[in-house]
Amino acid sequence: xxxxxxxxxxxxxxxxxxxxxxxxxxxxxxxxxxxxxxxxxxxxxxxxxxxxxxxxxxxxxxxxxxxxxxxxxxxxxxxxxxxxxxxxxxxxxxxxxxxxxxxxxxxxxxxxxxx
Amino acid sequence: xxxxxxxxxxxxxxxxxxxxxxxxxxxxxxxxxxxxxxxxxxxxxxxxxxxxxxxxxxxxxxxxxxxxxxxxxxxxxxxxxxxxxxxxxxxxxxxxxxxxxxxxxxxxxxxxxx
Numbered sequence: 001x002x003x004x005x006x007x008x009x010x011x012x013x014x015x016x017x018x019x020x021x022x023x024x025x026x027x028x029x030x031x032x033x034x035x036x037x038x039x040x041x042x043x044x045x046x047x048x049x050x051x052x053x054x055x056x057x058x059x060x061x062x063x064x065x066x067x068x069x070x071x072x073x074x075x076x077x078x079x080x081x082x083x084x085x086x087x088x089x090x091x092x093x094x095x096x097x098x099x100x101x102x103x104x105x106x107x108x109x110x111x112x113x114x115x
Numbered sequence: 116x117x118x119x120x121x122x123x124x125x126x127x128x129x130x131x132x133x134x135x136x137x138x139x140x141x142x143x144x145x146x147x148x149x150x151x152x153x154x155x156x157x158x159x160x161x162x163x164x165x166x167x168x169x170x171x172x173x174x175x176x177x178x179x180x181x182x183x184x185x186x187x188x189x190x191x192x193x194x195x196x197x198x199x200x201x202x203x204x205x206x207x208x209x210x211x212x213x214x215x216x217x218x219x220x221x222x223x224x225x226x227x228x229x
Contacts, residue, residue, distance in 0.1 A: 004157075004158075010156075019173070028180060030118035034217065036220075041205075043118075043119075043220040043221055043222045043223065044158075044206070044208075044218075044220040044222070046217035046218070053201075090157065090158065092158075102148055102160045102163045102171065102174070103148075103158075103160070103162075103218065104158045104160065105159075106157050107155075107156055107157035108157055
């Protein structure tokens with residue numbers, strides 16, 4: 001069975017500071033990895049994904065994540081955050097090369113950006 | 116439609132009553148997923164539909180939960196004899212090619228059982 005652990009439930013930061021949201025996964029097979037974002041009063045939307053190839057993936061709004069197979073991690077980073085980045089962020093995993101399996105989500109990390 | 120539509124957006128029901136939650140996926144999306152999000156928790160997978168294949172019901176928490184989908188259109192999630200622990204936001208998502216291209220989520224139905 002697969003699982004996802006988001007190590008921080010809440011991350012408060014000041015505007016223009018860098019941020020890292022941590023995600024570790026557990027799986028006995030190859031995986032696809034995703035980050036979703038949920039802005040206040042909005043639905044979840046895809047931020048970025050890792051399927052294969054380069055381990056550094058770039059997403060929307062200046063976010064990027066790095067897949068580290070040896071550490072089974074997929075941490076999300078942004079060098080300088082804005083107030084508008086305040087949201088809940090979810091890491092998710094699914095089995096690679098197996099179409100149709102459901103994503104397994106972590107419990108989420110609330111990013112709060114203040115001025 | 117332009118997005119995944121869920122109705123109602125909010126539902127308050129009395130313990131023991133049955134409820135039906137509706138999801139209208141993006142036209143042409145063959146895959147449809149239901150998740151539950153309890154307060155302070157992550158998204159819990161409930162059920163998955165792919166075209167005309169048998170649904171993956173492995174996430175349904177009890178036999179009080181059931182879901183239907185007709186072809187590649189609307190899906191209904193039914194909770195019978197609701198309990199207070201069923202209170203949560205129920206999210207629906209659809210996808211055109213399974214998980215590879217990412218899901219499009221609806222805004223959810225907030226269910227409160229009193």
